Amino acid sequence: MSLARAFKALAHPARLAIVRALLDEDGCCCGEIVRRLPLAQSTVSEHLKVLKDAGIVTGVIEGPRACYAIERDALKAMMAALGGLTLPACGTRTAAALRHEPVRGEELT
Template sequence: MIYPASDTALARVLKALGHPARLAIVRALLEQEGCCCGDIVRRLPLAQSTVSEHLRVLKEAGLVIGNIEGPRACYAIDRAAYATAISALSGLMPPAGAAGACQERTLLAAEDGQ
């Protein structure tokens, strides 16, 4: 089966966010316009190499952009990619009040005493 590109992109982002340290890094980057790797290291109980690896995963998923300024690597959230991911994720929720076929079958079974 071929999946829509939007689903593939969302799955890549969700996989990248599937670690608590990466969630903490995203939160730190959302609080500021940009942050150097050393600043992130000071906020987390992780080694610099571990933070760098988590940043690499987030960057590969397209959530984070980074640039090297001399000896410092600075990163920021790609706000457009982040907004796209949030929008795609919210698209997984059914409209308010919508009952899907599975839910209707469950309700009918409950009413029949099954």
């Protein structure tokens, strides 16, 4: 799973809503998601394809039904990646405050 691809897939509000619905129900079929969200069936199907291609959901098609569930290991990997972005020594300086500091390597005049 590409973390960049997975985060990009979750960047769309509809896909994030679909993931929330799948988490709430511990997986469900496409029709159940359509009933729950204000989206057309074709739209939900397309978003589920993006989520599946990104490795965030798994799906099984049985006849006319397509059922999906969250790939929990993928979400755990994404959460771990986000946790690794914390910088405890970063401090509390804002970007506005930093613009008044000299750039490292510049001579002070």
